[in-house]
Amino acid sequence: MKKILPVVVAAAAMVPIGMATADDDLQSYKDRFEALPHLPPIPANNSMTPEKIELGNMLFFEPRISSSGVISCATCHNPALGWADRIPRATGHDGQVGERNTPTVLNSGFLGSQFWDGREPDLEGQALGPIEADVEMAMDLETALERLTEFDLYQEKFEAAFPNDEEPINADNLAHSLATFQRTLNTPNSPFDRYLHGDAEAISDEAKDGMVAFVDNGCIACHRGPALTDSQFHAIQVPGSTDLGRFTVTGEESDKYRFRTPTLRNVAVTYPYMNNGATETLEEAVTIMGQEMLGREFDETTVNNITAFLHTLTGDMPDFEVPALP
């Protein structure tokens, strides 16, 4: 874990609240951030087509690819709840509770790896995991594909999405269409994006002070780039967690307790926080991150300002259809 101990903290902390409105002074801070594009990178081997998006949208809401027949991707990645579940740890098949907090799928195409432990490099790799996981959808993949094959509508939609495949209903195409749909679930145009694009009034003075504190205290070292994550792994043991993190993937001693930096996009609507979901509020999360990652005790003003800044990262929720499933 790289810790940044910025030298400008003391100076910034002494600037009175409200200085932030002199926006010219903040250009050097704004320059540290990137607005969220409307689309993430699209992999060469999985072009984004309307047919794949439509099919992926259907499959995302399809509970018949779970063994109970009632759990879909949208159960835990619930569009009514920031495309996550707002409970500490994911609850899946037969009410089993998993080890980790459900990450939102919003902007997940911008992440350099998937899952808290980064065990899959991309959304194509990620998509089938929860279907098969015993504590999530608990479904045998072959059975899932057989169930889909029973429906004429799925045969038609898979053929349309993958016209060159002789047997288009297969695991790869299931993953590819789900990944394609997920790449449409982006939230551009947040107040902070509008601010970066020149609308000085798009965020409050408190949020601007929070942006300054976010940079000066070094939060931005890991939470950077368009999704405000470096997609790297950093060691952290939050209260109540014994999760070994990336170590469970690599077996490397140095990966113990390391987790991929989560995106901060829409963080205000994707509570609770941390790998175990034990942290309920943004204020607590900011305080803990200060302590654990930066070795700092943020004062109340700093916590409130950074929290106000984080609230500006909630963007426009994406369009999607509640599909009429066959």
Place this chain on the structure above:
Amino acid sequence: MKKILPVVVAAAAMVPIGMATADDDLQSYKDRFEALPHLPPIPANNSMTPEKIELGNMLFFEPRISSSGVISCATCHNPALGWADRIPRATGHDGQVGERNTPTVLNSGFLGSQFWDGREPDLEGQALGPIEADVEMAMDLETALERLTEFDLYQEKFEAAFPNDEEPINADNLAHSLATFQRTLNTPNSPFDRYLHGDAEAISDEAKDGMVAFVDNGCIACHRGPALTDSQFHAIQVPGSTDLGRFTVTGEESDKYRFRTPTLRNVAVTYPYMNNGATETLEEAVTIMGQEMLGREFDETTVNNITAFLHTLTGDMPDFEVPALP
């Protein structure tokens, strides 16, 4: 159970397929049906207001009123699945499987009583049952109300919906707003409704023959009125069911195995069928109903025609929002 043994069956069965296109001859059949209104009756003590609809829409998709935090009304009454679940019997808390097939909430405001056994007279009475049922959302009602009270947005929306109440977040108002939302979930303008309204081409000749068979065989004795149900209780023991039906509510010997006639609106998209959901296809359901309720063995043509007619009862799906929950 009243059985109708119509005297015109033999004659109707001999009419060649295609006679149905002479629509003038069918007026007497059409007169037996009622098109679906856009709204069901609204009770005097629960006026329909935009505020109640909006709140009810939120609550319908709200999983935090279940004890697991992941099951909402929309889990089993899934808008992607005809507002039902398309599995034989409802699967709820901790994966428990209930005794009965999930009825669709579509057009449920047109029913004279709620649940398969009619144990509640109206949607206000129905709404809280699944929240509290151990095998469904398994939630203590007081806890559900406390959870809602924690959210400023719910305080605001309950106040807006029930402006005369000092403490608007209460069980009655939870039920009233859910019931109000459900009364918006209607499916007018089905092909059969358009046919009844004068569009002779809205349904196929096969479906018209099915309409004739539906009347002549007496299906319409119980499946009548705008929702194609008399809302009365009739004894039936379908394959695999030992369910005592309305007897569990009244304790009356004469109510053993009696169930409320289900609506046939949208029946093509609300499979599987019967109280235990053991019947997978409409063709089987029609055959079983002929045998069990009418004492008749329908021939293949009759089954196919009635099935074609039932397919014309799928209407326009209702508007609703996937709400942004707090």
